[in-house]
Each structure stands twice: as C-alpha cells, then as structure tokens.
Amino acid sequence: MQEYQNVKLKPAEVSLLEQKEFINEKYYMDDLKYERGIIYNLTKRIIDIFGSLIGLILLSPIFIIISVLIKINSRGAIFFSHKRIGRAGKIINVYKFRTMVPNAEDLIEKLPEHQKKEFMENFKLENDPRITSIGKFLRKSSLDELPQLFNILIGNMSIVGPRPIVEKESIKYGQDASKLLSVKPGLTGMWQANGRSDTTYEERVQMDMDYIDNRSFWLDIKIIFQTVIAVIKKRGAR
Template sequence: MQELDLEYSSGVEVSACKNYNRSNMYYVAKRSIDIIVSIIGIVMLSPLMLIISIYIKMSSEGNAIFSHIRLGYRGRYIKVYKFRTMVQNAQEVLKNMTPSEKKEFEENFKLENDPRITKVGRFLRKTSLDELPQFFNVLIGNMTLVGPRPIVEAELVKYGEHGRKFLSVKPGVTGLWQVSGRSDTSYEERVMLDMNYIDNRSLWMDLKILFMTFIVVMKKDGAM
C-alpha cells in the first residue's frame, strides 16, 4: 500500500524513517519464527476461527472479519485484520458520543465503555480472540509476532519526537504494552514501552514477551 509521506507537527517526517541497527541474523531468525508460528497458528486454530466467524455472523449484521488501516513499517498503510467486535454502523455511533466520551477518545483513542462493541465482541476482546486473524498479517509480512502495537495515522502525533523510531520497525500482534497492563496504562506509558522494546529488542526478548502474552491472555489481565 501507499507510504505515508506527511510531516507532523512533531517534526517527524515519516518517509525518512531509518532502520535502527540490528544484525541480519536477528531479522532472518525473527522472520523465520514469524512464518513458522503463523502457519502453525492458522492451521491449528482454523476450526476455532470458523466457529467465531459463525457466532459473529449470527449475533449481528456485517462481515466476520474486519480490516482497519494502520501504519506499518516506514509509515506504509497496511490493513490489519481482526474479528469484528463492533456494530456495523460503528462510525455513526461514534458521532453521537457525549462530551466526556469524546474527550476520552481524543486522549486515548479508545473508550472504556464503548457503546459500539457487541456482546460477542466484548468476549472476543476480553480473551484477545479478536486478534487471531492477525496471524495472516504476520504470514504476509506486514506485521510481526512481537513489536510495537499498530496505530492509526492520527495517533502518530502522540509519539512526538519518537515517531521516526516507532515507524522503523514492523508493528506486532503482541508487545511490551500488551504484557504490561494494556488498558490500565496511560498513552504516555504505551509510547515509552514501545520505545523500550525498539531500543532493547532481541530474540530472547521476543520469546519472553510471547510467553508472557500467553500468561496474560489466560489471566485476562488488562484487556477490554
């Protein structure tokens, strides 16, 4: 997809993102793990994904799989796949937010009590099952298993001077934010967690985060 080449008020020129140094061995190993794990995940979880798709279709109108435009490596626009957790007219509902909801959404790009989320959607988000289709993103190669969380274009300004570094890596299905409180963290803390990962990432760190993600999902900590 097209690459973002806009300049933000923070002074970040997205198209000028550079790749923060890591050995070629790291990238080859990371991509190999992404391919192997995503293929295994898709094959083993396909029956579950089929069942979830049926429940979504039965509970509300609309497609079972939802794709949302996010920023990927070097600011490229990518489609991130998830199970649909919101009503079909989510944008219309968003326009009717109360002043307090609007303020909350502008600050965090999410709502604690989101009226757009369906009953099935709340369960999927609570268990993180809504993110299973992102295995296809990982297999395609526009996402990785572990990395900064994918964001919409409007969120980049929140990263300020860190925007270029943020876009120097692929977004991940899971990362430090997801295993460090998730919804219980402020946006500023999320930014710092993303920067911490980029500065210190390694295969050992990735494996540790994957293990911690499994624990967090089982405990349902910090999910919405």
C-alpha cells in the same frame, strides 16, 4: 508498571504521514541506528512465517466457531480491517474479528461529549456502547486479534513488535516517530504483556520505545510467554 509512570509525551506539530521523510522506505533501510543486524531480522521473519502458518492451521477450528458466533450475534462482516501505519510509514490493513456494530465509525459523532473526548485522547473507550455482546468476549480474551496472523504471514506485521497505530496517534510520538516506524508493528508487545488496558497512553508509548531499543530473541520469547499469562489471567482485559 511503576517505571512507566509519569512519562510525558512531546507531541509533534504534524503527523508522520504529513512529513515526506517518514514515507520514504529507504530512509528506514539506511537508518541503522535501530537495526539489530541481518541475522536477527532474517531469523525473526522466518519465525514469523512458520509461526503464523502453524497458528492458522491449528486455530482454524476456532476461526470457524468465532465466525459463526459473529454472524449469529449481529449482521455485518465477520472480519474488520483498519488502516494503520506500518514499517517505513506504509499504510497497512490490520485485520481483526469484527467486535462492533457495522456502522461503528459513524456512531462516534453521536457519542456523548465526555466519551468523544475520551476517544480523542486515548483512541479507545472504557465502556464502548458500539461493542457487540460477542465482541466483549472476543476483546477480553484477545481472540479478536487472531486474524492478524494473516498480516504476519504476508509480512507487514510481526509476532512481537510495537502496537500498530492509526495516523492520528502518530502525533503523540513526537521525536520518537522515526524510531517507531523503523520496525514492523506486532501482534503482541510489551504493552499487551504488561497490563494492556490498565496502562496509560504515555506508558504504552514508553513500552514501545523500550522494546525497540532493547529487542532481541530473548526479549521476544519473554514477551510471548508474558502475553499468554496475561491473557489467561485476563490481566488488563476490557
């Protein structure tokens, strides 16, 4: 983790979605600087399709159990979708199991000032009072992320890739914004495999950039195995 320390970000003046070139898909299709070749991309998509299908079938009993527990624990929907920025700047709905109270977004304004500041800086809270009891377990075990298998199946996410971010976060990527949106976001990535919540935001950004620069089949396999180990050991789980 030391290699990611003391990383300073250069914020952009405006968000990605306020810059027209970032929402032009052709801009990314023509920018070959970050492409790893048609064979890698095509094979990765095939693996994503079969991997997500197999995962959804094998994990269907777990989906049912979690769904029942969520309904017993609190009122509201079983699934939660949040708008994130996908490849080429397209807005996508990223799916998760609901881990917060139904009106979680509205409660942000009612949080104490120090928690509001923490949320605006990191886009997450250390001790988030909006999380339900079953939600805490789902987050620590990363089971809340399982519905993203649907995102992978339909093609707007990949098994391995950078973190899917919200529009407000895009400002923090500065000059690396176009690189970030040249690939699909992933269910897991270097951040999840290297400590998750134990890393700073700057370290997370640097990990995303390192993955994009060095991505390969072997790196994807390595990240998947590291993620499994991190989840089992609850490394960085909160």
